[in-house]
Amino acid sequence: MNTGAPLLSVDNVSMHFGGLKAVDGVSLTVAAQQVVGLIGPNGSGKSTLINVISRIYDPTGGTVKLDDKEIAGVAVHEIAALGITRTFQNVRLFPTMTVRDNLRMGTTSATRAGFVTSGLALPAARREEKAVDQQVEDVAVLLGLEAQLDRVAGDLPYGLQKLTELGRALISNPKLILLDEPVAGMNSSEKQALVAALRRVRAARPVAFLLVEHDMAFVMSLTEYLYVLNFGKLIAQGSPEHVRADPGVIEAYLGVGHAES
Numbered sequence: 522m523n524t525g526a527p528l529l530s531v532d533n534v535s536m537h538f539g540g541l542k543a544v545d546g547v548s549l550t551v552a553a554q555q556v557v558g559l560i561g562p563n564g565s566g567k568s569t570l571i572n573v574i575s576r577i578y579d580p581t582g583g584t585v586k587l588d589d590k591e592i593a594g595v596a597v598h599e600i601a602a603l604g605i606t607r608t609f610q611n612v613r614l615f616p617t618m619t620v621r622d623n624l625r626m627g628t629t630s631a632t633r634a635g636f637v638t639s640g641l642a643l644p645a646a647r648r649e650e651k652a653v654d655q656q657v658e659d660v661a662v663l664l665g666l667e668a669q670l671d672r673v674a675g676d677l678p679y680g681l682q683k684l685t686e687l688g689r690a691l692i693s694n695p696k697l698i699l700l701d702e703p704v705a706g707m708n709s710s711e712k713q714a715l716v717a718a719l720r721r722v723r724a725a726r727p728v729a730f731l732l733v734e735h736d737m738a739f740v741m742s743l744t745e746y747l748y749v750l751n752f753g754k755l756i757a758q759g760s761p762e763h764v765r766a767d768p769g770v771i772e773a774y775l776g777v778g779h780a781e782s
């Protein structure tokens with residue numbers, strides 16, 4: 522699947538917190554429109570790596586490139602305009618705002634400036650606001666959220682809040698969405714709804730995903746390629762079938778189980 526220059530290229534990235542090597546010399550790539558999984562036992566460095574890619578952390582070492590351009594120096598609030606958006610392990614919506622307004626918050630700063638200045642009723646600003654309205658409608662239809670647009674986000678069931686968060690990540694037409702444990706806390710019908718929504722998104726939009734998840738059934742059903750972290754280091758990579766049979770991966774997971782038993 523990895524033909525041509527990768528969309529995302531993580532090269533020898535480390536993130537140390539004092540003496541703790543949370544991520545230690547990790548390299549991985551994500552091709553355009555590919556769905557890649559990042560798995561590993563608790564504390565293996567998955568979220569830390571997602572936080573480096575989304576510019577929450579400046580890595581201690583290594584480089585991250587999007588479309589062959591280094592993203593070091595890009596501010597965290599500028600990363601969506603570059604083409605990388607994300608969802609969080611715990612839902613981070615504006616709970617008192619409507620779904621529609623939460624989705625609007627995902628538009629990039631250039632578009633939002635248009636939205637604010639539309640108070641001046643400039644024709645260009647009005648056109649831009651209409652375009653944002655259309656983007657919101659399109660994403661809501663794609664995710665099955667059209668009936669929820671005027672509901673207050675905090676009143677929605679958990680699964681719909683997670684879909685709203687995905688919608689917010691989609692609204693700026695990113696090249697890459699980082700999903701940090703998207704099904705954590707979901708019941709099985711909510712998980713199925715998310716899998717179906719992600720399949721629709723893939724069919725409709727040219728977007729790649731890098732997803733961190735513990736739920737193996739979810740990972741196996743969606744990803745084309747997997748990377749496995751343990752104690753901050755990459756210990757395996759390959760197709761889901763290949764990784765599932767890798768003795769080092771089985772040991773990493775069983776090791777956790779043994780330590781707990």
Ligand SMILES: Nc1ncnc2c1ncn2[C@@H]1O[C@H](COP(=O)(O)OP(=O)(O)OP(=O)(O)O)[C@@H](O)[C@H]1O
Nearest residue numbers: 538541542543561562563564565566567568569570
């Ligand atoms: N801001 C921080 N300061 C200090 N240590 C941190 C920080 N963030 C993470 N760590 C540590 O780095 C290591 C990796 O944590 P991380 O959250 O990236 O793992 P994870 O693989 O995402 O785990 P989980 O699956 O449990 O979410 C852990 O030992 C964690 O305690």
